[in-house]
Amino acid sequence: MNAIVVVDQNWAIGRDNDLLFSLPTDMKRFRSLTLGGTVILGRRTLDSFPGGNPLPKRRNIVITHCVDFAREGAEVVSSPAAALEAAAGTPQDQLWVIGGGSVYAALLSQCRRACVTRVDAAAEGADSFFPNLDKLPGWAVESISPPLTENGLTYRFYDYVNTKL
Numbered sequence: 001m002n003a004i005v006v007v008d009q010n011w012a013i014g015r016d017n018d019l020l021f022s023l024p025t026d027m028k029r030f031r032s033l034t035l036g037g038t039v040i041l042g043r044r045t046l047d048s049f050p051g052g053n054p055l056p057k058r059r060n061i062v063i064t065h066c067v068d069f070a071r072e073g074a075e076v077v078s079s080p081a082a083a084l085e086a087a088a089g090t091p092q093d094q095l096w097v098i099g100g101g102s103v104y105a106a107l108l109s110q111c112r113r114a115c116v117t118r119v120d121a122a123a124e125g126a127d128s129f130f131p132n133l134d135k136l137p138g139w140a141v142e143s144i145s146p147p148l149t150e151n152g153l154t155y156r157f158y159d160y161v162n163t164k165l
């Protein structure tokens with residue numbers, strides 16, 4: 001299983017249930033990596049998508065406490081553990097934890113890889129964060145892409161691996 005995320009210099013990921021940055025090339029990469037696979041996400045992240053709709057051409061497993069939550073095209077489960085059960089049998093490289101903060105926190109330790117887009121900027125007023133993998137025991141950088149600049153922002157794709165798995 002992989003995590004995929006965009007972070008700022010302080011590992012912030014969101015504000016007011018929205019993303020911090022608009023990075024078209026990063027979005028295309030996210031789409032091409034996850035397309036055809038299974039994504040695991042929290043109910044708030046689902047609500048942040050356009051129209052609150054699940055991501056097309058992917059199996060969407062949504063975690064919520066709400067027993068009667070339903071959304072067309074989404075599979076609803078009641079905990080991170082239930083999400084993993086639902087995804088059992090999915091090839092590990094096609095299983096993606098896509099946020100938000102609470103779901104990353106719950107499932108990161110079970111991810112083998114984290115694809116982290118690191119933006120050279122500090123977003124103001126962020127209220128959701130990803131764990132700082134440079135300080136988390138067991139995580140190591142495997143590769144770093146050359147920098148890209150878009151919308152006045154410079155960013156790089158970091159591949160981290162979980163050496164504990």
Ligand SMILES: NC(=O)c1ccc[n+]([C@@H]2O[C@H](COP(=O)([O-])OP(=O)(O)OC[C@H]3O[C@@H](n4cnc5c(N)ncnc54)[C@H](OP(=O)(O)O)[C@@H]3O)[C@@H](O)[C@H]2O)c1
Binds near residue numbers: 004016044080
């Ligand atoms: N930068 C990025 O790459 C990235 C990616 C994804 C999201 N984000 C951002 O992250 C922020 C959202 O993160 P978040 O932490 O607020 O929300 P979230 O993780 O997307 O969703 C939280 C919701 O998931 C459900 N949930 C979480 N843990 C659960 C558990 N143990 N059992 C049952 N249900 C559980 C609950 O839903 P109910 O309230 O329905 O019970 C909870 O309110 C937004 O700003 C979003 O834009 C950023």
